Amino acid sequence: MATLYDYYNTGGNNHSIFVQNRQVAQTFTASENYTISSLKLKIYRDALWTPVPTIDLKVEIQGTDENGHPDGNVLASATIAYANIPVTTADWEEIAISCDLTNGEKYAIVLYHTPDNDISVNYHCYWSVDSTSPIYTGGNYEYSNNDGGTWASTGSDFMFEVWGQLTFRPPNDVVTLRRLVAAANNKIWYEDIS
Numbered sequence: 001m002a003t004l005y006d007y008y009n010t011g012g013n014n015h016s017i018f019v020q021n022r023q024v025a026q027t028f029t030a031s032e033n034y035t036i037s038s039l040k041l042k043i044y045r046d047a048l049w050t051p052v053p054t055i056d057l058k059v060e061i062q063g064t065d066e067n068g069h070p071d072g073n074v075l076a077s078a079t080i081a082y083a084n085i086p087v088t089t090a091d092w093e094e095i096a097i098s099c100d101l102t103n104g105e106k107y108a109i110v111l112y113h114t115p116d117n118d119i120s121v122n123y124h125c126y127w128s129v130d131s132t133s134p135i136y137t138g139g140n141y142e143y144s145n146n147d148g149g150t151w152a153s154t155g156s157d158f159m160f161e162v163w164g165q166l167t168f169r170p171p172n173d174v175v176t177l178r179r180l181v182a183a184a185n186n187k188i189w190y191e192d193i194s
Contacts, residue, residue, distance in 0.1 A: 002037045006030060007161040008136035012042055012128035015090065016141065016158070023112040023148050024127060025062075025070050026158040027139030030101035034164040036061065036076065039095045039109060042128035042159035045085040055082045057125060059095050060110040069142055069151035070108035075099040082113065082125075090128040092161075100167055106139060109160055110148070131156040 006028045016024055039059065056079040065071040076099035086093065101107060113125055129141055134157035141156040178193050 002163040002165060003034075005032055005034055005162055005164055006138065008130070008134070008157045009040075009042075009159055009161055011130035011133065011135070011157075012090065012159040014129050014131045014156075015044075015126040016129050016143070016156075017124050017126055021145065021147055023070075023110055023144045024158070025108045025110040025142040025144075025151070026160050027064055027068055027070070027106055027108045027142060028136075028160070028162065029106050029138035030103055031138075033101065033103045033167045035100050035167045036098055036162055036164040037096070038163045039097055040092045040161040040163065041095065041109070041111070042090045043085060043093050043111075044090045044126050045082060045087060046124045047087045056080065056114045057082060057085060058110075058112050058114060059097060060108075061097060061099050062108045062110050064106045064108050068106060068139070068153065070110050070144075070148065072148060075107070079114075085125065090126065090159075101164070108139075108142065109158075109162075112147070128159040129156050130159070 059078045059080065060074050061076045062070040063073040063075065076097045078095050078097040080093065080095060111127060134155065136157040141154045141158050142151050144151045181188065
């Protein structure tokens with residue numbers, strides 16, 4: 001059963017738009033060693049387009065660089081058909097996605113939509129954001145206006161939830177010994193073997 005590990009899910013009082021060539025991201029710090037099973041993001045799209053365009057919303061988990069920006073190293077990705085995104089009003093959309101996270105490391109949830117043949121049209125998508133009094137301390141809202149080439153930070157936070165399951169990882173300094181043990185006449189003998 002999945003557990004909610006990292007999140008900021010209250011206080012969304014605004015939204016951020018992302019269109020062609022613009023990517024947005026929420027960075028977060030993993031609170032445990034765990035494997036992501038899904039993300040939940042509070043998003044919506046315009047209802048202006050008929051027919052609904054056949055583009056996808058791309059969702060990625062990326063690492064972050066020394067400045068805390070998405071580093072372009074895609075650890076996992078998923079897509080949502082534009083037609084399946086909630087219309088007009090933000091709602092929680094669950095996205096199945098999986099990768100291992102390390103406790104204390106910072107990651108980025110990156111969103112953008114794939115290009116459409118008609119590059120003159122901007123199909124608007126929106127992500128609910130707390131721009132008034134954000135209190136999440138493990139990361140922040142980031143944006144790029146050149147397809148992820150460069151990133152800028154803000155003091156705001158997107159609405160997100162990261163769900164997953166704990167991952168056991170033995171420490172790197174564990175030494176394993178094998179020992180042969182024999183017992184007879186109320187005595188025990190042992191010998192380390194390779």
